[in-house]
Amino acid sequence: MAKKKDITRTKLFKMVQSFDEHDAKFRPTISDCREIWRNINRNVFNNELKMPSFRLVYTRAFWGECQGVLNDQTQVKMKINKSFLSKRLFINTMAHEMVHQWEWLTNENMTHGPQFFLWRDQLTKYNITLSRCYRMKHYRLK
Numbered sequence: 569m570a571k572k573k574d575i576t577r578t579k580l581f582k583m584v585q586s587f588d589e590h591d592a593k594f595r596p597t598i599s600d601c602r603e604i605w606r607n608i609n610r611n612v613f614n615n616e617l618k619m620p621s622f623r624l625v626y627t628r629a630f631w632g633e634c635q636g637v638l639n640d641q642t643q644v645k646m647k648i649n650k651s652f653l654s655k656r657l658f659i660n661t662m663a664h665e666m667v668h669q670w671e672w673l674t675n676e677n678m679t680h681g682p683q684f685f686l687w688r689d690q691l692t693k694y695n696i697t698l699s700r701c702y703r704m705k706h707y708r709l710k
């Protein structure tokens with residue numbers, strides 16, 4: 569049996585904890601997106617996903633959006649909101665979109681069904697919350 573990995577020593581785990589401590593409004597940069605994406609990919613998705621192209625958008629419609637590239641299951645485009653109420657919400661959103669990226673890679677079907685929640689336990693180990701959606705009406709965007 570493989571040796572059990574000490575998750576609390578990973579960079580991803582430490583990042584999530586520090587996000588908790590400094591809970592405040594957060595405006596991500598593209599490099600923030602790439603950094604957290606890379607850590608989640610390494611620790612949760614076994615490096616199986618390919619770096620998406622990110623775009624920061626100002627919208628009241630969604631926190632994040634994942635769009636599969638037609639005729640290429642390995643490629644997605646992600647739109648990430650320019651302004652989050654906390655880093656925590658940013659990281660949860662990224663994890664959510666990455667599950668969609670994995671779904672696109674696996675069967676080109678993005679859902680919030682049982683295959684989506686296959687990743688919930690793994691993410692919970694890092695204190696990352698996977699929810700069906702992070703409805704914006706629950707928050708006030710300024």
Ligand SMILES: [Zn+2]
Nearest residue numbers: 664668680700
């Ligand atoms: Zn979704």
